[in-house]
Amino acid sequence: DTGVSQDPRHKITKRGQNVTFRCDPISEHNRLYWYRQTLGQGPEFLTYFQNEAQLEKSRLLSDRFSAERPKGSFSTLEIQRTEQGDSAMYLCASSLIFSRPVHTGELFFGEGSRLTVL
Amino acid sequence: AQTVTQSQPEMSVQEAETVTLSCTYDTSESNYYLFWYKQPPSRQMILVIRQEAYKQQNATENRFSVNFQKAAKSFSLKISDSQLGDTAMYFCAFMNDFGNEKLTFGTGTRLTIIP
Numbered sequence: 001d002t003g004v005s006q007d008p009r010h011k012i013t014k015r016g017q018n019v020t021f022r023c024d025p026i027s028e029h030n031r032l033y034w035y036r037q038t039l040g041q042g043p044e045f046l047t048y049f050q051n052e053a054q055l056e057k058s059r060l061l062s063d064r065f066s067a068e069r070p071k072g073s074f075s076t077l078e079i080q081r082t083e084q085g086d087s088a089m090y091l092c093a094s095s096l097i098f099s100r101p102v103h104t105g106e107l108f109f110g111e112g113s114r115l116t117v118l
Numbered sequence: 119a120q121t122v123t124q125s126q127p128e129m130s131v132q133e134a135e136t137v138t139l140s141c142t143y144d145t146s147e148s149n150y151y152l153f154w155y156k157q158p159p160s161r162q163m164i165l166v167i168r169q170e171a172y173k174q175q176n177a178t179e180n181r182f183s184v185n186f187q188k189a190a191k192s193f194s195l196k197i198s199d200s201q202l203g204d205t206a207m208y209f210c211a212f213m214n215d216f217g218n219e220k221l222t223f224g225t226g227t228r229l230t231i232i233p
Contacts, residue, residue, distance in 0.1 A: 003162070031219065042122070042209050042223030043163075056218055091163070095219060107221065109163040 002026060004110035006092050012116045013082055020078045021113040025094030032075050033107060034067055035091040036060065043091055049075060050097070082117045089114045120145045120212050124224035131200055132232050138185075139195045139227045141210030149215045152186065152193045155223075157207040166208070169193065197229075205231045 005024045013019050025032050031050050035043035046065070047057045051072035061067075064082075069075040079086055093107035121144045131137040143152070154166040169177045169186050176184050181201075185194045197204055210224040 033220075040127075040225065042211075042225050043221075045220050045222070048218065048220065056220065093163075097219065106165045106168070107219070111160070111162045 004092055004094055004108050006090075006110040006113045008113060009111065010114045010116070012118065014118050015084060016081055018078065018080045019082055019115060020076055021090050021092075021115075023075045023077070023092030023094075023110060025074070025092070026096075026108055027073075029094035029096045029108070030072070031095045031097050032069055033093040033095075034075070034077050035093065037089040037091055037112070038087075046077075046090075079115070082115075084117045087115055087117045120147075120150075120214065120222045122210050122212050122222055122224035124210055124227050126227045127225070128228045128230070130230040130232055133200060133202060135200055136196060136198045137200055137229065139197075139208050139210075139229065141193045141195070141224055143191050143193065143210070143212050145191070145212065145214070147214055151213040151215070152184075153211040153213065153221070154182070154184070154195045155209045155211055156204075157209065157226075158203075158205070161206075163209070167195065200231050202231050202233060205229060 007022045033048040034046040037043040045058050046061050047067050049069040052069050064080045067077045089112040091112045093109045095107050123142045150171045152169045155163045156166045157163040167179045167182050181198045183196045207226045209226045211221040
């Protein structure tokens, strides 16, 4: 399977603990996105990378959240001192961008990592 | 900021029938892109269809077509000859032309195809 993979698929943790999610994008994709999806809502943008550079962060991404993509391949999303409000599905997506004005808008999503904070 | 509204939280239709999902959006931009994404139960989200705002012709992809009304800021999805595999959450999404390919999603419509 050469799609976007996320690990772990489900994480249960106690409030105050740190958690880390990993995303492996489609190998040739240069852009990687993190979204958060809560029950009954559509995905909300958190941040995105082009290669290893983090180009934009949403204001939803508080100081407790940090994302990295050290070698422009896989990415990690760490949440420190988790709160119950962090419970959500964390979606990773990737895409291949050549140059403007080429826009496809097709993001390839992983199956998500579901976080439950007790 | 852009907003996307899907006013139908749930819909159901008999297999082989046609169903239309509604979406409205708000933006001050003149050029942008609109999408319908499908999220099957416990599966990843996939792109169903895409529409560029500067194109007047409505996009079609096999059994899926859109009715894009730019002045009304409306973007509905029509699924013809619905199949059991069409059962999923459907999200309408907006993307501006700024080059970041950041999507703004609606809250989704849960579509159930009844055998």
